[in-house]
Amino acid sequence: MDKYQTFEYDVIIVGAGGAGLRAAIEASANGAKTALVCKSLLGKAHTVMAEGGVAAALRNVDSRDDWKVHFRDTMKGGKFLNQWRMAELHAKEAPDRVRELEEWGAVFDRTKDGRMLQRNFGGHTYPRLAHVGDRTGLEMIRTLQDKGVHQGIDVHMECTIRWMLKDGERVCGCFGYQRESGRFVVFRAKALVLATGGIGRCWEITSNSWEYTADGHAMAMWAGADLIDMEFVQFHPTGMVWPPSVQGTLITEGVRGEGGVLLNSEGQRFMFDNVPEMFQGDYAETQEEATQWVEQVIAGQQATVRRPPELLTRDVVARAIRKEVRAGRGSPHGGVFLDIASRRSADAIKKKLPSMYHQFKELADVDITTDPMEVGPTCHYMMGGIRVDPETQQSTVPGLFAAGESAGGMHGSNRLGGNSLSDLLVFGKRAGEFAAKYAAETNSLGEINADEVARVADESLKSFRDSDGENPYTVHEELRSVMQNLVGIVRTDVDLRSALGKLEELREQAAQVKVGGNIQFNPGWHLALDMKNMLDISEAVARAALERTESRGGHTREDHPNSEDEWGKVNNIVRQTDSGIEVFREPLPEVPNELKQLLNSE
Amino acid sequence: MAEEATVKIYRGDNESGEMVEYKIPLAPGMVVLDAVHTVQAMHSPDLAVRWNCKAGKCGSCGGEVNGKPKLMCMDRMDKYPAGEPITIRPMKSFPVLKDLVCDVSWNYEVNKKIPAFKMQDTGGEEPRFSQEEADRVQEFRKCIECFLCQNVCHVLREHDMKEEFGGPRFFVRAAGLEMHPLDDENRLGLLKDELGLGYCNITKCCTEVCPESITITDNAIIPLKERVVDEFYDPVKKLLRIVFPRK
Numbered sequence: 001m002d003k004y005q006t007f008e009y010d011v012i013i014v015g016a017g018g019a020g021l022r023a024a025i026e027a028s029a030n031g032a033k034t035a036l037v038c039k040s041l042l043g044k045a046h047t048v049m050a051e052g053g054v055a056a057a058l059r060n061v062d063s064r065d066d067w068k069v070h071f072r073d074t075m076k077g078g079k080f081l082n083q084w085r086m087a088e089l090h091a092k093e094a095p096d097r098v099r100e101l102e103e104w105g106a107v108f109d110r111t112k113d114g115r116m117l118q119r120n121f122g123g124h125t126y127p128r129l130a131h132v133g134d135r136t137g138l139e140m141i142r143t144l145q146d147k148g149v150h151q152g153i154d155v156h157m158e159c160t161i162r163w164m165l166k167d168g169e170r171v172c173g174c175f176g177y178q179r180e181s182g183r184f185v186v187f188r189a190k191a192l193v194l195a196t197g198g199i200g201r202c203w204e205i206t207s208n209s210w211e212y213t214a215d216g217h218a219m220a221m222w223a224g225a226d227l228i229d230m231e232f233v234q235f236h237p238t239g240m241v242w243p244p245s246v247q248g249t250l251i252t253e254g255v256r257g258e259g260g261v262l263l264n265s266e267g268q269r270f271m272f273d274n275v276p277e278m279f280q281g282d283y284a285e286t287q288e289e290a291t292q293w294v295e296q297v298i299a300g301q302q303a304t305v306r307r308p309p310e311l312l313t314r315d316v317v318a319r320a321i322r323k324e325v326r327a328g329r330g331s332p333h334g335g336v337f338l339d340i341a342s343r344r345s346a347d348a349i350k351k352k353l354p355s356m357y358h359q360f361k362e363l364a365d366v367d368i369t370t371d372p373m374e375v376g377p378t379c380h381y382m383m384g385g386i387r388v389d390p391e392t393q394q395s396t397v398p399g400l401f402a403a404g405e406s407a408g409g410m411h412g413s414n415r416l417g418g419n420s421l422s423d424l425l426v427f428g429k430r431a432g433e434f435a436a437k438y439a440a441e442t443n444s445l446g447e448i449n450a451d452e453v454a455r456v457a458d459e460s461l462k463s464f465r466d467s468d469g470e471n472p473y474t475v476h477e478e479l480r481s482v483m484q485n486l487v488g489i490v491r492t493d494v495d496l497r498s499a500l501g502k503l504e505e506l507r508e509q510a511a512q513v514k515v516g517g518n519i520q521f522n523p524g525w526h527l528a529l530d531m532k533n534m535l536d537i538s539e540a541v542a543r544a545a546l547e548r549t550e551s552r553g554g555h556t557r558e559d560h561p562n563s564e565d566e567w568g569k570v571n572n573i574v575r576q577t578d579s580g581i582e583v584f585r586e587p588l589p590e591v592p593n594e595l596k597q598l599l600n601s602e
Numbered sequence: 603m604a605e606e607a608t609v610k611i612y613r614g615d616n617e618s619g620e621m622v623e624y625k626i627p628l629a630p631g632m633v634v635l636d637a638v639h640t641v642q643a644m645h646s647p648d649l650a651v652r653w654n655c656k657a658g659k660c661g662s663c664g665g666e667v668n669g670k671p672k673l674m675c676m677d678r679m680d681k682y683p684a685g686e687p688i689t690i691r692p693m694k695s696f697p698v699l700k701d702l703v704c705d706v707s708w709n710y711e712v713n714k715k716i717p718a719f720k721m722q723d724t725g726g727e728e729p730r731f732s733q734e735e736a737d738r739v740q741e742f743r744k745c746i747e748c749f750l751c752q753n754v755c756h757v758l759r760e761h762d763m764k765e766e767f768g769g770p771r772f773f774v775r776a777a778g779l780e781m782h783p784l785d786d787e788n789r790l791g792l793l794k795d796e797l798g799l800g801y802c803n804i805t806k807c808c809t810e811v812c813p814e815s816i817t818i819t820d821n822a823i824i825p826l827k828e829r830v831v832d833e834f835y836d837p838v839k840k841l842l843r844i845v846f847p848r849k
Contacts, residue, residue, distance in 0.1 A: 044654045049654075107739055110735075115730060133740075146719070210653065243631020245633055358658065363631060363633070520650075523649070524642065
């Protein structure tokens with residue numbers, strides 16, 4: 001044990017995006033000695049890339065909104081597979097969590113009467129997203145970061161956690177390495193919160209950064225925790241498609257919220273022909289009605305007509321774009337066109353979508369104030385994750401909590417835009433609060449198993465010893481290609497089985513990879529270690545997707561194109577057993593009657 | 603065959619290192635960070651570089667490309683003369699940990715010195731302020747902490763006065779708090795004494811390199827300097843302070 005640097009805390013939070021920071025602030029405020037461990041420098045986590053806004057029924061722009069409407073929109077967006085209690089808590093608590101950010105110094109865009117401005121987004125009935133132009137995530141992370149730093153939280157930057165340590169049934173710490181020195185480190189704690197984000201690096205075309213390697217999902221599963229809804233991966237409809245350098249880079253849904261329209265190569269607004277039965281009657285049916293809605297919204301009025309079909313939920317829009325491209329009506333580089341130039345003035349575009357303007361100008365030589373953008377789906381968000389208790393965010397393993405994207409259940413089969421930033425505030429706070437409570441009720445730190453630490457440490461160095469293996473980057477590219485082609489937006493039984501076979505082969509290759517150099521800041525080595533997480537969680541996704549023989553939200557089966565009532569009553573649970581990664585069905589918790597009525601009312 | 607580019611990348615640490623040349627295939631729209639990633643994938647998996655968003659939003663991948671401070675993810679390869687090698691070095695003003703990665707921890711220490719936002723007492727009322735008031739501080743809050751401004755500032759780059767100077771990044775941070783319509787804290791003494799605002803001789807190097815186009819010198823530093831002068835060197839105020847000491 002002396003070989004490793006060891007730290008002791010009440011609560012350890014892994015991940016310093018919005019959920020991790022919010023959890024750390026709350027745990028520390030509740031008296032727990034708290035540390036935050038993160039892979040990047042503080043303030044660079046994925047939350048910084050969130051653009052459009054944070055969803056909360058503040059009612060600043062449209063007084064018809066309230067938590068009930070937000071709850072219904074969220075459940076409807078998730079095709080009713082959400083854990084209802086999480087969706088309820090989220091809708092009720094999001095407004096307070098957003099107001100709290102303002103008290104901590106966040107500066108959101110303003111309404112004419114000086115309150116927080118809210119914008120429209122897909123699937124939200126009313127303008128609901130508090131925002132800062134198209135860089136809302138930056139504002140949130142900086143606000144939380146400064147709040148946290150001044151509250152005395154210890155931050156261990158550029159430190160990757162690889163393994164949860166357990167004492168009997170409960171977690172008692174975690175093992176990892178300092179990226180810079182390569183030195184191993186052991187954190188002992190009474191409670192741990194995983195806030196590690198998503199899994200997007202398993203796919204070729206993604207908006208996600210190098211950090212999204214399924215760390216929390218994998219470590220929780222290895223520690224015996226249940227995962228839920230792993231078949232549901234969100235492909236955001238509007239990623240950049242050209243040039244190759246930026247393929248997959250996110251274009252905010254705010255473009256459509258500000259009036260942007262989707263067009264195919266024939267100049268047709270194809271979303272009018274792609275309104276699913278569930279949303280019939282909710283969206284504008286003519287161009288005139290859609291235009292009138294945009295005009296009312298721009299004028300700051302309450303809309304009296306229905307919203308444009310471009311603002312349907314992300315799963316619907318992504319599938320429609322894919323269909324247009326397949327039918328030969330795509331743009332030159334295999335996407336469709338997103339046009340804001342003909343809808344809003346150049347000044348308005350630069351004011352409300354500054355980073356989109358900058359991004360296209362610099363990276364794609366496109367001026368979005370005069371020309372349309374080329375867009376296509378990009379792997380963006382993981383609905384599935386660590387199964388948690390809705391109130392406390394505790395996983396099925398005692399002492400192990402999860403929040404944000406790494407936790408599952410809140411979004412069901414599809415997440416609404418803006419509901420992620422609110423999710424991480426609401427459930428980040430809850431995770432921090434209850435982790436601190438758990439720690440306070442726990443008398444002592446658990447015992448660290450020195451043999452287990454030694455085993456993980458030894459295994460971590462394996463890729464320096466093997467001399468004949470492949471470059472880890474090559475194996476990673478192959479994984480991304482398998483997941484893109486066989487476990488993508490549209491899936492089939494044949495493809496999923498083929499993917500499982502290929503993952504097995506890749507597992508062997510990954511075990512043999514060779515990295516050069518030494519342990520100091522060695523990205524090749526880091527990637528070699530991350531491959532294990534990505535392979536196991538890719539398998540979890542493929543297995544859950546194979547099991548669900550229907551189409552719903554982010555999961556589309558070409559061989560089972562309809563939603564089935566029976567599948568609407570169960571979640572898939574993924575668990576590691578002695579025989580490997582297995583899928584179990586679990587009935588959805590019964591929705592109480594008063595909430596059921598909300599779901600049925602319009 | 604695809605077109606080829608030559609990049610020369612610093613390999614080493616703070617004590618020693620060398621420029622190593624690599625040949626890589628070019629792709630349309632390629633940025634310098636893509637070139638670094640291609641080197642990792644084709645030639646040297648252990649080449650150290652920081653990056654995250656690859657879209658100019660996180661500020662992780664600052665470096666010096668052909669001697670100019672840049673975010674590598676926003677720096678197009680086709681802006682450089684074809685056929686000539688492109689040199690990529692780490693930021694000069696910070697100790698090199700390895701290859702293109704610097705030790706920027708000093709910046710996080712400076713940030714801790716700046717008192718956090720302190721909400722005014724609004725008597726329980728919902729806080730209100732106009733978009734115009736928001737605009738003023740939102741400019742400062744755009745900062746992505748790439749530290750390129752710190753890298754080029756003479757006070758840090760040539761004189762290495764990290765003990766007594768905060769640097770443009772933290773003047774921007776302080777301005778975002780000082781000019782916040784709801785803030786109730788005073789950081790002018792700190793700016794004058796501990797962050798060494800007076801050392802800045804407004805050469806605007808920071809403003810020139812800011813990838814977020816924040817008008818650092820004109821909108822943040824100069825107004826802060828004026829506030830410091832008003833607070834500490836205005837004779838009338840000085841007299842008033844003697845008669846009515848600050849609580």
